[in-house]
Amino acid sequence: MTALTDPVDIGGLTVPNRLYRAPVLECAGNGPDAVDTLVDELEPTAESGVGLVFQGASIVTDRGGCAAPNMTRVHDPDFVADLERLTGAVHDHGGRIFLQLAHGGLRSMSTWHAGYRERHPEQRQLAVSRPPWQLRLLDRAGLISLRPAVLSTDEVWDLAEQFGRCAGYAADAGYDGVHLSAANMSLIQQFLSPFYNRRNDEFADGVRFLEAIHDAVRDHAGSIPLVTKVPAETVAPEFVRRHLSRADGLAIAERLAGIGYDGLVPVEVSTFWDMSIVRGAFPDRAWAASDLQNDYASVFGSRLRARAVALLNRFQARRFDHDPGWNADFCRAVRERVDVPVLLEGGLRTRADCDRYLGTGSDRPAADLVGMARPFYAEPRLGARLLAGADALCESCNNCTIPQVTGEPGRCRTPSVVREQGRLTSRGAYERNSSDE
Incomplete structure (x- = not known):
């Protein structure tokens, strides 16, 4: 049997336990306070005993590619070198930290963020192929704005090389590993997905792009552990006929393990950036916040469009199930076919579910590590309570x-949760026992 507190090996790196903070937006940007923001955000997680911390999606190019405001770019080696203060802080607490590398492609802000388009009218989105008709229809209706720049074969090779260069910068700054954002409508998912990829060159096989990135990472960062998400587009809308099935996802996972990826994160997603990513309740408090109404209007182009997005958000909140560990069946199937660690995330909130999916009881294990993301917004030092047997708030x-x-930065906005976190803090619930060190 495997326990949450057991160490685990990823690509030759020993992680002290099997709990990880999944990638999530830190909203640090690249300004003069960016490193301080990342340290303030991520060091408490390591201090609480979490074995592996993933720094959230960080963009590999010097322009475009951001899927949300204030994402951090890692194309500049001088900036990444300053992040040694972050990696050192995590290491001081015995933790490990991986950098997630990303590019938004057609999900970039110039597609959906009206205010960003006004400030960057020249911006185009990197595209695998001509956008699908569904997106072109939304463009003609004025709901999004497409200005695709379809990548040539040489440009794809150059982009893979850029992922490798950024991995090299990360290794030099003390990061323990690299994680590729290959889901949530990222550019890498767009290469893998038949919904987006209609190419007629060698990259018509989207795994070839991931193979090129793998080789570039090895060239620039040596044997640093390399993990990636593996998407299955099983919750795509019914009007999307061409998408990745779970069988497709399993085949991709097997190929990636054979190429040399050191860990896999199987996820069941949509072809779009929708509530399949953050399943749960409709966020009525956030949409109703009076101090954000003007901001929403600026983002979406008008108050009317903001209300339309909110209505779509409400519909999707009802559509997607929120069973804890919703990726578990996919993870278990992948785990039975590959010989590298499989990481499970998606709706985990209790210690019992963590133990169950690790196979601590009688269930067949679904994964080798288990992760949470949003719960750390509410409890930055959540690891101390989880490792002691408690549940997330x-x-x-x-x-x-x-x-x-x-x-806006990621933070809990639910008063009852914030109050309880304050009570637990005053009681010392987030302090690690000496036996946990």
Whole structure:
């Protein structure tokens, strides 16, 4: 049997336990306070005993590619070198930290953020192929704005090389590993997905792009552990005929393990950036916040459009199930076919579910590590309580997520949860026992 507190090996790196903070927006940007923001956000997680911390999606290019405001770019080696203060802080607490590398492609802000388009009228979105007709229809209706720049074969190779260069910068700054954002409508998912990828060159096989990134990472960062998300587009809308099935996802996972990826994060997603990413309740408190109404209007183009997005958000909140560990069946199937660690995330909130999916009881294990993301907005030092056997306070209300489209930092906005976190802090619930060190 495997326990949450057991160490685990990822690509030759020993992680002290099997609990990880999944990638989530830190909203640090690249300004003069960016490193301080990241340290303030992530060091408490390591201090609380979490074995592995993923710094959230960080953009590999010097322009475009951001799927949300205030994402951090890691194309500049001088900036990444300053992040040694972050990696050192995590290491001081015995933790490990991976950098997630990303690019938004057609999900970039110039597609959906009206205010961003006004400030960057020249911006185009990197595209795998001509956008699908569904997106072109939304463009003609004025709901989004498409200005795709379809990548040539040489440009794809150059982009893979850029992922590798950024991995090299990360290794030099003390990061323990690299994680690729290959889901949630990222550019890498767009390469893998038949919904987006209609190419007629070697990259018509989207795994070829991930193979090129793998080789570039090895060239620039040596044997640093490399993990990636593996999407299955099983919750795509019915009008999307071409998408990745779970069988497709399993085949991709097997190929990636064979290529040399050191860990896999299987996730069941949509072809779009929707509530399949953050399943749970409709975030009524966030949408109703009086101090954000003007910001929402600026983001979406008008108050009327903001209300339309909110209505769509409400519909989707009803559509997606929120069973804890909703990726578990996919993870278990992948785990039975590959010989590298499988990481499970998606709706986990209790210690019992963590133990169950690790196979601590009688259930077949679904994963080798288990992760949470949004609960750390409410409890930055959540690890101490989870490792001691308690449950997360997070109610999956999603009120932390919607304000991030305006550039707001991720934080819990549910008063009852905030009050309870304060009570637990005053009682010393987030202090680690000496036996946990």
